[in-house]
Amino acid sequence: xxxxxxxxxxxxxxxxxxxxxxxxxxxxxxxxxxxxxxxxxxxxxxxxxxxxxxxxxxxxxxxxxxxxxxxxxxxxxxxxxxxxxxxxxxxxxxxxxxxxxxxxxxxxxxxxxxx
Amino acid sequence: xxxxxxxxxxxxxxxxxxxxxxxxxxxxxxxxxxxxxxxxxxxxxxxxxxxxxxxxxxxxxxxxxxxxxxxxxxxxxxxxxxxxxxxxxxxxxxxxxxxxxxxxxxxxxxxxxx
Numbered sequence: 447x448x449x450x451x452x453x454x455x456x457x458x459x460x461x462x463x464x465x466x467x468x469x470x471x472x473x474x475x476x477x478x479x480x481x482x483x484x485x486x487x488x489x490x491x492x493x494x495x496x497x498x499x500x501x502x503x504x505x506x507x508x509x510x511x512x513x514x515x516x517x518x519x520x521x522x523x524x525x526x527x528x529x530x531x532x533x534x535x536x537x538x539x540x541x542x543x544x545x546x547x548x549x550x551x552x553x554x555x556x557x558x559x560x561x
Numbered sequence: 562x563x564x565x566x567x568x569x570x571x572x573x574x575x576x577x578x579x580x581x582x583x584x585x586x587x588x589x590x591x592x593x594x595x596x597x598x599x600x601x602x603x604x605x606x607x608x609x610x611x612x613x614x615x616x617x618x619x620x621x622x623x624x625x626x627x628x629x630x631x632x633x634x635x636x637x638x639x640x641x642x643x644x645x646x647x648x649x650x651x652x653x654x655x656x657x658x659x660x661x662x663x664x665x666x667x668x669x670x671x672x673x674x675x
Contacts, residue, residue: 491665492662538604548654550595554603554604555602
């Protein structure tokens with residue numbers, strides 16, 4: 447069965463410090479991978495998605511970047527964090543259900559607080 | 562501009578009664594819809610989906626209804642249980658424009674009261 451891991455679970459960082467959040471998927475090959483952010487009291491905002499190694503698409507202009515160095519590894523980074531980067535970050539991968547339709551499966555998330 | 566809307570930020574229902582969560586969308590190219598449930602400090606979990614060729618899909622206590630002409634879908638939970646208390650996200654996808662990407666609504670917080 448497929449499993450998605452994210453770490454760390456929680457992170458408190460000062461403004462201006464760098465960020466690296468990691469996501470790995472087990473039990474599947476060549477998944478589509480996604481980074482979402484849920485700000486306090488708001489819905490899920492798609493930040494980045496990747497259809498393969500080295501292929502990253504950004505949905506919104508921002509202070510963050512993403513990389514996919516390996517097939518089942520997705521990394522979210524920042525060189526200098528802003529207060530507005532605080533939120534709950536979710537990694538997801540997509541799978542095809544019976545019937546040819548897709549759904550996304552989410553990791554446990556990382557709670558980031560920038561002070 | 563929000564393409565997927567969940568106009569009720571919160572909903573309270575008595576245990577055993579029906580919970581109805583609503584979702585509206587604006588993009589007529591969306592042809593596949595999903596509902597996710599999210600507990601605090603956890604990732605969302607997939608609940609149920611429906612494609613635009615259907616108007617109803619049922620899985621146990623959960624039923625999703627789709628009204629394409631109104632661009633509206635709803636999730637019914639019957640009977641509601643305290644463990645159903647969570648935030649519910651509606652999501653939509655259009656295979657032509659979005660590939661495998663999904664647009665999520667802002668969520669509705671459901672509280673099931675014992």
